[in-house]
Amino acid sequence: MSTEYGNIGEDLSFRERIEDRPKPAVMWVSGLLFMILLQFGALMKTVMTTVPWQSIADAIPGTSPWAALAGVGDALAGLPTLLSRDVIPNQGYQIPGEGWEGTFLGLEPGVAWALRVVLIYGYSFALLGWTFYGYELFRRHYRAADWTPYDDMMNRLEGHRWGQFGLIVVFAFVVMAVFAPALGPTTVQYNIAEPYEHEIQYYDENAGEVVTTLVGNANLQSVSKGAGGRNIGPGEYDDFGRFHPFGTLPSGKDLFTFMVAGARVSLFIGLLYITLAAGLATVLALLTAYYKGITDLVVVIAGDSVQALPQLLVLILLSFVLSDTWIAGIYDGGLLLALIFAITGWPYLWRAVRGPALQVSTEEWIDAAKSFGQKPGVTMRKHMLPYVVGYLLIYASLSLGGAIIGVAGLSFLGLGVNPPTPEWGRAVSAGQPYVATASWHISLIPGLMVVLIVTAFNALGDGIRDAIDPQSEEGSTEATAGGTGA
Incomplete structure (x- = not known):
């Protein structure tokens, strides 16, 4: 075996392997906790501002637990963090002939801001590297198997430059969303x-x-x-x-602050949409593959019916009809938009994973599980779901890019997230009259960022696809970005 346990490790449980050699695990967990504590306040602030707990409490009468949760979260979000604007301030003033007052070490505001950005991204990529290092420690010390298919997948992904490009850009986008309050030269509330x-x-x-x-x-x-x-x-x-x-x-108003806050909104809508749509699509794919017959027919008819609807018109109609409801007040329409995307987008993901689910349902081990009287839920969860998850990751990555460009397009038309919540499409719309003037940056920069992020998600999806299936052909898939973008 490649692990340090040799053959003895195969007879030990995961907990016993850690107890037998605790040093690598303790070292890695200690390092992870230390890195999290450095920015714990910023992480809690992300949770409290990305998930609008207080808005939920205000929108739903009698929800004291939500209000209590909001209060606790706000208290935790107020904890000091190392890489914050309070520690490295970038706003101040300069008296002629003298240095800057109020900025970090008297540096120019631009230099102080750039220093904070570099440190935040350096911290984030160090955290990502520490996570991969933890996986290597697991493989070296605590995994019983000498080899798993995941090893080949990781090796293929290591040589996939297009997929690595997508991973880096997507991770940078996530960092932008998570640390938005600290990355901006000012804050949304302030500016x-x-x-x-x-x-x-x-x-x-x-x-x-x-x-x-x-x-x-x-x-x-x-x-x-x-x-x-x-x-x-x-x-x-x-x-x-x-x-x-x-x-x-x-x-x-500051465009960079608007952009980093808009990244958080886009990520929230995209992740909520993909979580709901992928969860529903996976459940339906497993059910239709296992039971087939009338179950498959009913879901096929439902999926075709939803896909037959013009998605843009459905988005406009539901947004208008539900505009006065409490759900439309959460995140200035962001939550409502994510739910509508999920309702209209699940058939694309379901069709993407239905084929693999049907394929694995015909394998001998599924028939063996049925003959031994194993419950259908257990069979689907243990023997079918792992085979489907890989394909789901591919199409989910592609669909996330589609959701982001769809939300930006709707906001450009004035149908997406409402002001004052920032959204990239609204910045493109605001700068449209000035494209040919000195203020070209208003539309061009947000437009380029939308293209870059959508391309990165597609590249990441391609990388995951080629890592899972080395024989896969280059080309388009059913769940392309256009599949979920209105």
Whole structure:
């Protein structure tokens, strides 16, 4: 065996192998806990802001548990973190002839912001590397089998450059969503949602002193409308000493802050949609493959009926009909949009995994399980589900890209997530009148990011497909990005 237990390891349970050699496991778990504790407050803030607990509590009368959970989460989210804007601040003011005041170590706001971004991404990729290292420790010390099919899958993925590109970009997108409050040069609450309830200090050359103004007033004087010198482009400072990595919007709000917050919204909608749709598709695929006959016919008719509906019209209709309900108030329509995508998108995933489920249902071990009287649920879970999961990962990755571009397209048309919640498609729409002006960045940057993320999800899906099935042919699949994008 390749493990350090030799043949004896095959007779030990996983717990016994850890007890017999605890040092590697203790070392890895200790390192993981240490890395999580460094950013625990930021992680809790992500949970509390991505999943709108307080909005749920406000929308559903009499839900005291949700309110209590929101209170506990807010308290945990207030814990200090190492890589936060409080530790590495990037907002301040500069008096002529003197250094910057209020920024980290007196650095320029742009430099302080870039330092925080580099450290956050360095931390995140170190955490990803530590996770892969834990898998290697498991293979070396605690896995009883000398070889599993997952080894070949990992080896093929290691040589799949297109899939690795997708993995890196998707992970960077997830990091952007998770650490959005710390990555932005400012915050959504401060700059976008409530600009007239917060103040900033800046040096007024006419007055010759440091003065205070509302963020909303500063935004009005930092607009990007492409004419008359009214433009704050990528990497520029405004007259109030604020650094804008991607420039500003026509409203004067920071575009980078809008983008990182929009990444969180897109990820929330995409993951919720794919979780619901994939769960329903998997259950139906296993049921139809196991029972066949009338069960398969009923699901086929239901799936064909849903697919026959024009998805865009269904989205528009349901969004309008349910616009005044409590569910539409959660996440400014984001939750409703995810549910509608799941209702209209599950047939695509079901058809993608129905074939593999039918294939495995004809194997001899399934017939053997039935002849021994094994319960259908146990047979589907133990002997059929593992075979289907690999294919589900492929199509789920492709469908996530489709969901993101679908939400962006709807928001571009004014049908998606409502203001003030940021969404990438709305930024593209806001910058459309200024494409041919100095404010080209408003539409171009969000548009390029949508294309990049969707391409990355498709690349990751291709990599997973080729890792699972080395004989797979290059080409399109049934669950392409267009399958879920309205």
